[in-house]
Amino acid sequence: MKADEQRTRQDDELGQDIAHQAPSLRLAISRNRPEEPAGRAAIRIEGLVRRFAGFTAVDNLQLHIPYGEIYGFLGSNGAGKTTTIKMLVGLLEPDSGKAWIAGHNMWAEPVAAKAALGYVADRSILYERLSGREFLGFLGQVRGLSLAETEERTAHLLALLELSEYAERLCGSYSLGMKRKLALAGALLHQPQVLILDEPFNGLDPRSTRHLKDLLLQLAQAGTAIMLSTHDLAIAEEICQRVGIIHRGKLLAEGSATELRQLARASNLEAVFLNLTNRQPEEASI
Numbered sequence: 001m002k003a004d005e006q007r008t009r010q011d012d013e014l015g016q017d018i019a020h021q022a023p024s025l026r027l028a029i030s031r032n033r034p035e036e037p038a039g040r041a042a043i044r045i046e047g048l049v050r051r052f053a054g055f056t057a058v059d060n061l062q063l064h065i066p067y068g069e070i071y072g073f074l075g076s077n078g079a080g081k082t083t084t085i086k087m088l089v090g091l092l093e094p095d096s097g098k099a100w101i102a103g104h105n106m107w108a109e110p111v112a113a114k115a116a117l118g119y120v121a122d123r124s125i126l127y128e129r130l131s132g133r134e135f136l137g138f139l140g141q142v143r144g145l146s147l148a149e150t151e152e153r154t155a156h157l158l159a160l161l162e163l164s165e166y167a168e169r170l171c172g173s174y175s176l177g178m179k180r181k182l183a184l185a186g187a188l189l190h191q192p193q194v195l196i197l198d199e200p201f202n203g204l205d206p207r208s209t210r211h212l213k214d215l216l217l218q219l220a221q222a223g224t225a226i227m228l229s230t231h232d233l234a235i236a237e238e239i240c241q242r243v244g245i246i247h248r249g250k251l252l253a254e255g256s257a258t259e260l261r262q263l264a265r266a267s268n269l270e271a272v273f274l275n276l277t278n279r280q281p282e283e284a285s286i
């Protein structure tokens with residue numbers, strides 16, 4: 001048997017092991033982390049539940065993400081990532097449970113919570129008849145920035161995201177990747193303490209992907225809390241301090257990629273992920 005095949009088989013067997021231990025895995029890992037008081041978490045979710053016509057899409061979810069951390073939210077198609085994010089950013093009312101952004105309850109103090117938040121949806125919604133610069137100018141007004149601040153931040157972000165040469169073109173004429181980058185510029189305009197990104201790497205070319213990874217690492221280093229959902233396990237492994245794996249609306253495991261790999265004795269996050277979620281193979285479609 002070749003070394004690669006042997007490692008894959010070992011990963012599979014060990015992964016099946018942790019699949020059975022899944023509920024205790026998270027507890028074991030969280031004991032290894034210095035405790036972050038929940039009240040000081042940048043993003044805090046307690047007991048979040050959302051049902052659609054009797055089907056439970058998000059099932060009693062708990063999450064605490066501190067400032068300065070990049071948290072990867074992983075799950076197969078339909079696992080409940082977008083539903084969780086929509087409840088967290090105030091777009092979808094939970095059936096029960098609560099969510100806080102920078103200490104503000106999203107549903108009781110939505111203005112304060114949203115002021116601290118930058119959010120990019122999985123599908124970018126832009127005003128197609130505005131130019132890139134006009135779009136950011138409009139968002140600056142919505143965010144209550146002065147004209148000078150808006151102009152300065154707009155120029156900085158357009159340059160940072162390599163969009164300056166397209167700034168006067170209508171958003172409707174942008175490519176998918178350019179739209180994603182402009183949406184990100186919009187989310188960063190008011191320098192939020194908390195950034196929530198649903199599939200931020202979708203549609204980006206390798207150069208823009210590298211650029212975004214570096215930008216997120218810099219923002220986290222400066223203290224921004226970042227939660228991102230992704231299907232790209234290599235990216236999660238590279239830039240996320242912790243990852244949470246959601247499946248059928250429940251958090252199966254949570255920890256750093258290294259902790260998850262060590263605990264599972266698996267060679268990579270993909271092996272951990274596939275084996276945890278393969279108990280329902282028809283859903284393991286990441």
Ligand SMILES: Nc1ncnc2c1ncn2[C@@H]1O[C@H](COP(=O)(O)OP(=O)(O)OP(=O)(O)O)[C@@H](O)[C@H]1O
Pocket residue numbers: 052057075076077078079080081082083084
């Ligand atoms: N408005 C809705 N009405 C009915 N069911 C919904 C609605 N929104 C989401 N769902 C269901 O909830 C489940 C979770 O969906 P969600 O979009 O949160 O998954 P996801 O993890 O983001 O998936 P993907 O990776 O494919 O984007 C799915 O079964 C989906 O069909």
